[in-house]
Amino acid sequence: MLFWPVLLILLVTYLLNNRRYRWIYILYKTLPRDLTAGYRFLKLNLRLSKWKRNRETIPKVFSQLAEKHPDKVAFYFEEETWTFEKLERLSNQIAHYFKSKGYKKGDSVALLLDNRPEYVALWLGLSKIGVISALINTNLVADSLFHSIIVAHCKALIYGTDFSKAVSEISDKIKDLEHFEFGSKSFDDEIKMQPSTYPEEVESVELQDKVIYIYTSGTTGLPKAAVVSHLRYMYAAGGAHILANLSSEDVFYNPLPLYHSAGGMIAVGQALLFGNTIALRKKFSATNYWSDCKKYNCTTGNYIGEICRYLLAVHKPGTKVEHNVKKLLGNGLRPQIWNNFINTFGVQVYEFYGSTEGNSNLINIDNTVGAVGFVPRYADFIYSVILIRCDENSGEPLRNKEGLCSACQPDEPGLLVGKIQKKMAHAEFSGYADEKATEKKVLRDVFEKGDAYFNSGDVLIQDELGNYFFKDRTGDTFRWKGENVATSEVEAVISNIVELKDAVVYGVQIPGTEGRAGMAAIVDSDNNLDLEKLASGLRSKLPGYAIPMFLRIMDSLPMTGTFKLKKVELQKEGFDYYAIKDHRLYFYNAKVAEYEGLTQEIYDDIVNGKMKL
Structure with a gap:
């Protein structure tokens, strides 16, 4: 008779201990989401397993699609229409051309070209003979451009006519490289003369082989060439396709640069691996975004955070935008404009988090406002992405007396890391062309001796439902206008221009904008800094997004008693006119490409959103 009352008391006691009763609520709130994600994740892994089993690679899968529906549109570009057959034929001709020039598996070639279908044909064709394409950021000039070419061990450079000036400025440094000018009559004619048959070298290319390098900025300063294998590319494109529940009939709008993973992998991968049609734009335009989508009958597309803000900024309140887009994939949509954006344009967003080279990839599939993705708290053994406690200022992991790290509790900010597991597409870390840069991103002995985790360099927060929210970027990088900026690179350029003056660069927040704008604090105790020379030098050496938006002139930089720079202190003060008394x-x-005095009126206009930077 006492059995059931005693059992009930024990059950209640168990649930009350450590608030275990919250798991009933957690499961109630998350089970539909988790079952949906689990099913899609299983589909993704089955697709990857099939590709592995059949030893498929990107060119093999694409060739099968081109044979299946040769007349289907692969790319819309301006007034051009590119079918799958057209893209297949051109990529085959490119493969034969570079084979005739002596290029072979394992060689790398730099590609510096604006968005256009031929961009994809070039690296796809090179991949058919096992040549790796280094996708160069088209904003780069001078030393950063030279470094990007050299760090990938490139034997040749393919560049568009528009970039002749940038190439000529470093010509003395790359005179040993073979040059191919896309758009020149000789190059184009030689390509057209090649056979369009399927190259036999495709069969020798393996799934784990490198296919492209995509550049990412890190704490080392200059761009790093992240290794992207065929499998890595397939996982990224496949993850977006399957987890966002796309169909092969979706028409994907892409105004993002093809040298970025969002444009070159997530978007283009839909055509190369799933047979989707891509509407490609040379450069993003806020005023043309929705009209392009309507023109090409797009049903899905991509974004970065700034794009969403720009689209809202040019929209006339109260007016309805005509389009057929149902879904947008991207990252950086600010929580403050999330609901306004989706309600204004009537789309569902699939916000994702990740890096080209990293294994800590997440996606938000249920439109949780502000979330960059999720991992069920009871499923981290399946998908081992986790937050660990770290120093608030440096981002360095905090270790106990045994030298190990500890996991964060819900709602506790921490450094996001992902366990490195070889031969698992979602957990691999192939690193960079530079082995030293690769090792710097690996954390060892995290939870047990001998383990290894990828260090994302980002601080996130996970709530009790498993949702992740981005908090901050650690280290000496910040993100501005959709690009990562390495502070050490900008500091080096400033030091060369102003010579003996000390300088430090950091990111500062501007209300109403995504990311952080660059700010430089420069020591000028003699009051002889030449601002015109500084502005001119920065314009010639840095891409526009990396030029510091603010300057602070100081007599000395703040240091600790152990001579460590107080960069956090400078960041907190930012460009606040009222806090900085001098x-x-x-x-x-x-507009005039010069530095001008920051007055109280201008400061107020920037903070209140009346002046855009």
């Missing part, structure tokens, strides 16, 4: 502040006026 008012030795300047802002970069992009």
